[in-house]
Amino acid sequence: MKVASGADPRAADVAASSAGETQLSTPWVWLGLANAGDDVSTGDDHRSSNHLRCPCRSRHSDAGQRRCPRIMASFALLLPVLLIGIVPAVTSTSALHVLDDNLRYRDPPNKQTVDSAVAYLQEGQFLDRNDFYLLPHLANKLSRSGSTDKRVLNAIAVALQRHRKRITGYNAKATAMLLQSLARGRIDSPVLFSALGNHALACIAQFNAQGIASTAWAFATVSIEHRALFTAIAGRALAIMTEFKPQDVGNTAWAFATLSIENRELLHALAGRALTIMTEFSAQNVANTAWAFATLSFEDRALFDALGDRALATMTEFNSQGVANTAWAFAKSSIEDRELFDALAGRALMIMGQFSAQGVANTAWAFAKLSFEHSELFDALAGRALAVMIGFSAQNIANTAWAFATLSFENRALFNALGDRALATMTHFNAQSVTNTAWAFATLSIESRALFDALADHAVRLGLGSRGPAQVDQPAERQHPPAGQHRAIRFSSGTLSVTVTMDECLYTTSLYGHDVIAMSDGCDAG
Numbered sequence: 245m246k247v248a249s250g251a252d253p254r255a256a257d258v259a260a261s262s263a264g265e266t267q268l269s270t271p272w273v274w275l276g277l278a279n280a281g282d283d284v285s286t287g288d289d290h291r292s293s294n295h296l297r298c299p300c301r302s303r304h305s306d307a308g309q310r311r312c313p314r315i316m317a318s319f320a321l322l323l324p325v326l327l328i329g330i331v332p333a334v335t336s337t338s339a340l341h342v343l344d345d346n347l348r349y350r351d352p353p354n355k356q357t358v359d360s361a362v363a364y365l366q367e368g369q370f371l372d373r374n375d376f377y378l379l380p381h382l383a384n385k386l387s388r389s390g391s392t393d394k395r396v397l398n399a400i401a402v403a404l405q406r407h408r409k410r411i412t413g414y415n416a417k418a419t420a421m422l423l424q425s426l427a428r429g430r431i432d433s434p435v436l437f438s439a440l441g442n443h444a445l446a447c448i449a450q451f452n453a454q455g456i457a458s459t460a461w462a463f464a465t466v467s468i469e470h471r472a473l474f475t476a477i478a479g480r481a482l483a484i485m486t487e488f489k490p491q492d493v494g495n496t497a498w499a500f501a502t503l504s505i506e507n508r509e510l511l512h513a514l515a516g517r518a519l520t521i522m523t524e525f526s527a528q529n530v531a532n533t534a535w536a537f538a539t540l541s542f543e544d545r546a547l548f549d550a551l552g553d554r555a556l557a558t559m560t561e562f563n564s565q566g567v568a569n570t571a572w573a574f575a576k577s578s579i580e581d582r583e584l585f586d587a588l589a590g591r592a593l594m595i596m597g598q599f600s601a602q603g604v605a606n607t608a609w610a611f612a613k614l615s616f617e618h619s620e621l622f623d624a625l626a627g628r629a630l631a632v633m634i635g636f637s638a639q640n641i642a643n644t645a646w647a648f649a650t651l652s653f654e655n656r657a658l659f660n661a662l663g664d665r666a667l668a669t670m671t672h673f674n675a676q677s678v679t680n681t682a683w684a685f686a687t688l689s690i691e692s693r694a695l696f697d698a699l700a701d702h703a704v705r706l707g708l709g710s711r712g713p714a715q716v717d718q719p720a721e722r723q724h725p726p727a728g729q730h731r732a733i734r735f736s737s738g739t740l741s742v743t744v745t746m747d748e749c750l751y752t753t754s755l756y757g758h759d760v761i762a763m764s765d766g767c768d769a770g
Contacts, residue, residue, distance in 0.1 A: 339364035340375050340382060343396065347385045358396055365399035371407060379404065380418040383425035397429040401436055408439040416450035419443055420458045427462035434468055441470040448476045456481050457492040460499035469503050478510040485513050490529040493518050497536035506540055515547045522550045527561035530554050534573035548577060552584045559587050564598035567591055571610035580614050589621040596624045601635035604628050608647035617651050626658040633661050638669050642677035645684035654688050663692045670698050678703050 339360040346353045371379075383400050404411065404422075414422065423440055426433065444451070444459055451459070460477050463470055481488070481496060488496075497514050500507060518525070518533055525533070534551050537544065555562070555570055562570070571588050574581060592599070592607060599607070608625050611618060629636070629644060636644070641662050648655060666673070666681055673681070678699050685692055 338372075338375050340378055344378060344382050344385070347382075347389060352389050352393065355393075358393060362395045362399045365396070365403045371403065376407065376410060376413070377418070380414065380422040380425070383429075384421050387425040387428040394429055394431070397426065397431055401426060401431045401433045405433060405436045405439070408436065411439055411443050412446075414443065416444070416447050416452070416455050419447070420451065420455035420462075423462035424458040427465040430466070432466060437463065437466065437468045438470070441468075441473045445470075445473045445476050448473075448480050451480055453481075453484055453487040453489065453492045456484075457488075457495040457499075461495040464499035464502040467503075469505075471505070474500070474503070474505050474507075478507045481510060482513055485517050488514075488517050488521075490518075490521055490525045493521075494525075494529040494532035494536070498532045501536035501539040504540075508542070511537065511540065511542045515542075515544045518547060519550055522554050525551075525554050525558070527555070527558040527563075527566050530558065531562070531566035531569045531573075535569040538573035538576040543577065545579070548574065548579050552579075552581045555584060556587055559591050562588075562591050562595075564592070564595055564600065564603045567595070568599070568603040568606040568610075572606040575610035575613040578614075580616075582616065585611065585614070585616050586618075589618045592621060593624055596628050599625075599628050599632070601629070601632045601637070601640050604632065605636070605640040605643040605647075609643040612647035612650040615651070619653070622648065622651065622653045623655075626653075626655045629658055630661055633665050636662075636665050636669075638666070638672040638674070638677045641666050641669065642673070642680035642684075646680040649684035649687040652688075654690075656690070659685065659688065659690045659692075663690075663695045666695055667698055670702050673699075673702055675703075675706060678706070 339357075343353060343357050343361040346357045379400055383397060386397050386400075411419075419440060423437070423444070426436070441463065456477055460474065463473070477496075478500075493514050497511065500510065514533075515537070530551050534548065534555075537547065551570075552574070567588050571585065574584065588607075589611075604625050608622065611621065625644075626648070645659065645662050648658065662681075663685070682696065682699050685695065
């Protein structure tokens with residue numbers, strides 16, 4: 245409001261107050277820099293004796309000048325408090341925040357920044373609130389970073405384990421993000437995962453579909469089982485199934501299958517949701533879902549038909565693992581889809597250089613299981629197997645040998661390499677690997693006396709047979725054992741006779757004095 249020149253401003257204030265208006269005429273009083281009784285000039289002459297040097301045309305009070313010494317003294321007393329409370333908040337930045345900023349512009353971050361963050365996490369017994377709540381986001385960035393340096397993630401895990409009682413302060417989103425980041429970085433910390441899992445269990449009702457899938461995926465990736473949590477995850481997933489996206493379906497199914505946790509109600513719901521949104525599935529979603537349902541032996545022909553069609557539509561997106569897992573899943577489920585397998589073979593030939601040892605073995609096993617012959621593919625698989633033979637496990641050896649023998653693809657170079665690798669990894673062979681390998685070499689009449697001696701010795705060590713004179717049945721056609729009984733593989737090497745009990749049908753053959761009775765159907769690839 246306007247105050248007349250020469251009037252007492254305090255009287256005007258009282259009038260304004262009584263009229264319900266905001267007091268705007270005595271700012272110095274409100275700031276504590278002038279007393280209510282001070283004479284505050286409102287004269288129009290801005291060039292009075294107190295304002296000769298002031299160039300502005302606003303109305304001034306000389307109270308501020310007359311009170312200046314007292315003002316400065318008060319400010320001097322307040323300054324240390326201001327410096328203590330404000331300056332550190334503005335100028336102090338922890339090593340974690342420096343790393344966080346660094347990750348915005350550098351991938352991977354520079355070594356000095358990483359070293360500082362690791363030292364801070366290792367030495368600090370206390371993490372302030374800002375740092376503690378930064379950890380999930382920082383872990384997420386680090387796990388997605390191109391850096392192979394896992395020191396910060398490891399240090400974060402150690403720090404969180406030290407402060408695990410504070411984990412309850414994280415919301416569902418932060419908890420899922422943290423679990424996924426640690427799993428992506430392959431951080432092995434059962435104690436921390438248990439604490440995070442218990443917290444997730446307590447706040448499971450807050451989780452959305454992505455959080456559910458990420459949490460399940462994290463535990464499965466690091467092979468840590470938390471039954472109570474997975475029961476709650478299944479319940480929450482069923483409650484919000486309509487929110488699930490393709491990746492949520494694939495990751496959740498994959499997690500339950502990886503940990504061998506069977507929940508038929510959940511799988512049925514996931515299958516239904518998958519059919520509803522199948523047109524949105526990526527190649528990876530197709531492969532993960534097919535692999536999961538096949539692993540858990542959940543038969544749903546409608547789902548697999550839809551997955552097959554979607555695989556054909558997205559075939560150019562498949563990587564080597566997707567090709568191998570999809571082929572394995574359909575073969576494991578005994579679903580013969582020639583069009584799909586022809587497309588998978590074509591894609592495999594295009595990206596054969598990407599295949600791992602397990603990818604080679606699983607792809608070969610799948611085609612052989614369904615009796616799909618593809619000579620060009622098997623020639624390429626043989627060549628790739630030779631290139632990655634050092635990575636072959638006992639199961640890879642057995643499945644590859646069995647597949648090539650089943651389809652009568654004889655490749656001496658491959659079998660010589662498989663034999664040598666089998667000798668180098670014999671201690672890892674189980675009964676299935678022993679029988680499949682013996683049968684494959686015998687079927688193709690590939691003599692390897694050293695291999696058969698090693699297989700026989702190892703079978704005895706496994707408790708699958710006994711030493712003694714060789715007593716081998718005469719070669720026979722395919723046999724079926726009596727109901728409820730196991731059938732046997734028996735082969736002899738010199739004076740050593742070995743019997744291994746298995747469950748499938750029998751073939752018999754003879755190889756250079758090594759009489760072999762072996763399984764006709766390959767064991768499931770892993």
